[in-house]
Amino acid sequence: MTTPFGLKPSEPHTSSFLIKEREQSSLNSKQLSLYIHGEEFLERQERLLNIIENDPVFSKTIRCYQGRSQRILNAMRKDKRILELKRQYRWTDDDLDMADLIVDESRPFSLHRSMFLPTLKNQTTPEQQELFLKPALDYRIIGCYAQTELGHGSNIQGLETTATYIPETKEFEIHSPSLTASKWWIGGLGIASTHAVVMARLITNGKDLGPHPFVVPIRSLQDHRPLAGIKVGDVGPKFGFNTVDNGFILFDHVRIPHNHMLARYAKVDPKTGSYTKPVNDKLSYGTMVYVRVKIVHQIGLSLARATTIATRYSAMRRQFATPQSMKAEVPVLNYEMVQYRIIPLIAQTFALLFTGKQMKKQYLEFMAELKQGDFSKLKELHASSSGLKSLSTTMAISGIEVCRRACGGHGFSQFSGLAEFYGNVLPNATWEGDNFILTQQTGKYLQKFFRDLSSRAAAGPVQGKATTEKYLLEYLTTSAHISPIKSMDDMYNHQYLLKALAHRAARLIHSSLSGSSQIDHYRISEAHCQYLILHNFVHSLPEPNDALYPSLARLCSLYAAHTLESHLADFLEDEYFAPRHAPMVRAAVRELIQELRPDVVPLVDAFNIPDFVVSSALGESDGVVYEKMMEKALLEPLNQTEVVAGYEECIRPFVHGGMGSELNVRL
């Protein structure tokens, strides 16, 4: 570590505080890590980390000082290197997912793998697999998925781009009829792609049949120049994600052969141009569920990273001490207001990680049933995964920013690892369904489900099967809607806490039935998913005699109590809680925070985010903070010359002449 003038850090060193935190706790963070992630995940992470961390192409040292064009170039080098490594080590798709987590930078080729390939896999005929999928798997063509348009976001039905069939030449003509028809935000399109799957309105025999997917070559395979009739480029700088080339594209009567319409489901007869409707594709819902399950799991890891940084730094940072009393001084993590901001977020992180795991399990069960032709769970899984995607990403994004601010002034530095990171996590609130729009679907589904269930229950006894059915049935068959919680001890009873969140969700659904308010749909979806997360948490707890149980049980209670506190009015409004419950809930949150305080550093250690991924001067596991801040500052390009570039032009005239002389001459 470089320090100017060979200065020593203050004594005691920050790292000693982390060591103490770990020593004073009896929690086994290794064991907990295994419990959270499982052996496979940890083995994979370590294996790939060893390769990636030691490869200079993936160095994270200077990326924060670079402009966008340089960063995009580096990102492509990472793309290339990953493909080389994939070949060398025979990486699987799971390995590649893990590599993406470790490299921690989306790249121009990212969308090729995450969107272009899956679309080709799912929507091609066997002939088209040869034509497109095979070269795409070999990266002989590089692609993207072009759906969103400049004037049309979530709204597929509003797309303007057309694909008109011309039977005479057996071609489709792809055309952008207006400026707002420009495809926009398409990842990988800006600079990298040679091909695009373009969602365009199929028009044949004069009929507009709505959006369908077409493979359109966009750049020359010889020299990468845009093909005739195509205007393509990058959409410019963004809040985050600046290493991805989100692009725009416009088509001026571009012709493609008939076999470029992806024809596994819908078809156009090449001779007559007549259209064959797609068979109902319930499998595509499965894909949406899968993508959302993945988002929930990864967003848990994002929040884990933020809480890791905020917790460790707060355990080391001392404040309101005089230098003389430095040793005696307490870490800011002992301040109630800091604990109150960070520790519930640690509980939320566990909640999200366990929910990600449970959802994956449910998804796999569902897929197995689906293979037997059983689609019965599809709707509920779709509704829950939509709501959970919305809730979990909203929670994590807000939590990351809370963590950043809890780091005080240094949280504002890019060296905190929480600034650009925030911008990179943000799009999760928008892609794969805008978080507000998703809750509308979930809300409406729950209203309908509740209505149907009421009818069924009125007709005779119903046996609740799935989670939602069970808790709604309990609500419908309970006469006294009053919480059984009587004392502070009851706030540790997970069954009582589950009951409370279930009751609120059911009651909100019930009382919303008279209208159709978007605000109600949002509240219903949120309440339902907060219950599901607690439900998943409770079902992820180990046996009570397990050494890990006490901490996890407390985290579970804290997640619940904190959720209750945040929405207390919902429980008081219908008198499910009496007024005396309110101080009880508030006290429970504070008490649980106190009980968890001694273990918080091992708790975040257990998330096992590698330092290479944490990538923060404030929160890496070794507890070296201020040396890293200085080391990184010394790398700032502005510090590479003794005198800044603009001195002669902008500073010297004043210093040497004041406001009166040289300037005066110029005016």
Next chain:
Amino acid sequence: MTTPFGLKPSEPHTSSFLIKEREQSSLNSKQLSLYIHGEEFLERQERLLNIIENDPVFSKTIRCYQGRSQRILNAMRKDKRILELKRQYRWTDDDLDMADLIVDESRPFSLHRSMFLPTLKNQTTPEQQELFLKPALDYRIIGCYAQTELGHGSNIQGLETTATYIPETKEFEIHSPSLTASKWWIGGLGIASTHAVVMARLITNGKDLGPHPFVVPIRSLQDHRPLAGIKVGDVGPKFGFNTVDNGFILFDHVRIPHNHMLARYAKVDPKTGSYTKPVNDKLSYGTMVYVRVKIVHQIGLSLARATTIATRYSAMRRQFATPQSMKAEVPVLNYEMVQYRIIPLIAQTFALLFTGKQMKKQYLEFMAELKQGDFSKLKELHASSSGLKSLSTTMAISGIEVCRRACGGHGFSQFSGLAEFYGNVLPNATWEGDNFILTQQTGKYLQKFFRDLSSRAAAGPVQGKATTEKYLLEYLTTSAHISPIKSMDDMYNHQYLLKALAHRAARLIHSSLSGSSQIDHYRISEAHCQYLILHNFVHSLPEPNDALYPSLARLCSLYAAHTLESHLADFLEDEYFAPRHAPMVRAAVRELIQELRPDVVPLVDAFNIPDFVVSSALGESDGVVYEKMMEKALLEPLNQTEVVAGYEECIRPFVHGGMGSELNVRL
């Protein structure tokens, strides 16, 4: 406007929607603008805008594509140009403040004017005014204010830098004893300053007398190179504010003459080194109050800018329409969930702007009293301005992000004007007192005030004078703590709404007295300031027969009702509200939103943020959206070549050889 292929925008054009919104409303936005800002502000804004907007130095066209070093250089050019213009037009300090608002970019010289000059003005002896203030006013020396250290943020008493007096040579020796003593985050220090006011522990005759201010020359006035014993540089990239050179500095036994200690208050005898304590400086509290008043006003303008963009864009953006039905389709601003997110923020903006105005008035009254030797209002003003700085900046920062997300995908683009802007507003939560720490002071003050008032009230009748005293007295002398609100109509009664917020604040203070919890201090401060903001809003309303009254009265009710809804549990918990009040509050928010909906575009027009400041493809007054998005995208540096720089290295090998051949050779 450039559009590729000469494409026309979709019909009807986005601008026509804004025109319609303005036509359908009877609100006179010009008149309202005058009511909000006053003639002086508007005249000044227009006068300076004409100069700045037409000066190429201040162009905002390409700044979002530039790397940090280029932007810093441009920022210095702006610094220089502003000083030229100041001289040419004889700009006052108020003019310069307005110029900063319009230029909308903090710069290397910014802290010279905002921190260095005021410190010199307030803390120098007449001799030092000649020595430092005079050349500083003339920019012959350029300075900064160096207080914060790498290891010590808000904590002045923890500062490590020392200034040891050496009577033999009549010098102070400035020294950084450790790495954490490095001054850090100092605006203007990174590249621009020639001098720094350094807060260092004064040590004389072996006694540590705590932090005092010293003027330290840091860069040569000849060639700007760092002086001997000084290590100085920029602290590196940040979440925002990247056009400011926040810097670090370390001192290795640097000697300065005796007269470099700012000696208006505390003094060291040059011969004996004996120390004279400062006289109690209540005026410095006045300065802190003034800075916070300014922050509250400016943060209102920041939220105004965000709501302007979100409101206008949502009024133009159409969704869930098919192209065929485009004309008939509704703007997303008609969706309940969009209204629910944006319209309460418009009410909050008005609330903040009026509170800024009222605070300025109170501050001027206080300063007049102070000149008569009357300090009686100091403590309350200090406590309220601390709490209001915290609450208003927290509200605005969160509101800006809500506005950004309400713009959907395009909100993520830098062209939205809401991405980098967010990063630039963020530091308001930290500087001039961390938002959480500030509430601790306010909370404790309110507890003490309440205790004292209770004793006074118990001893005999008390006549309430200031705002806080009045509402706390009413609480203490009321027996039945039950809201008089009985019907929805009462939700429009500002007196009832004021009563509710006053009651909550007083009750929270009262019930917190038994303990000393930081969480309680936070809640008390927040509740108190939410009441103050409503109080200021009500007292800013025009006469009921004024044409502006209906809209403003609704906005006032909406601010209150929305605050009630957000904190409903606080009112239900002590049964000030009965359960039946809860749906009433929720319904009132929705109803007020509906009533305000027809006027929202003129309402944000009335904020009168110049398009040059709005600087957004989504929200400028002309309603041109998608043309601007495309125009800005075409300026992206990546789009200036047909084929991207890394093609040969990273793309061609795959496209021409696939994963198998060329790559294979390399491995």
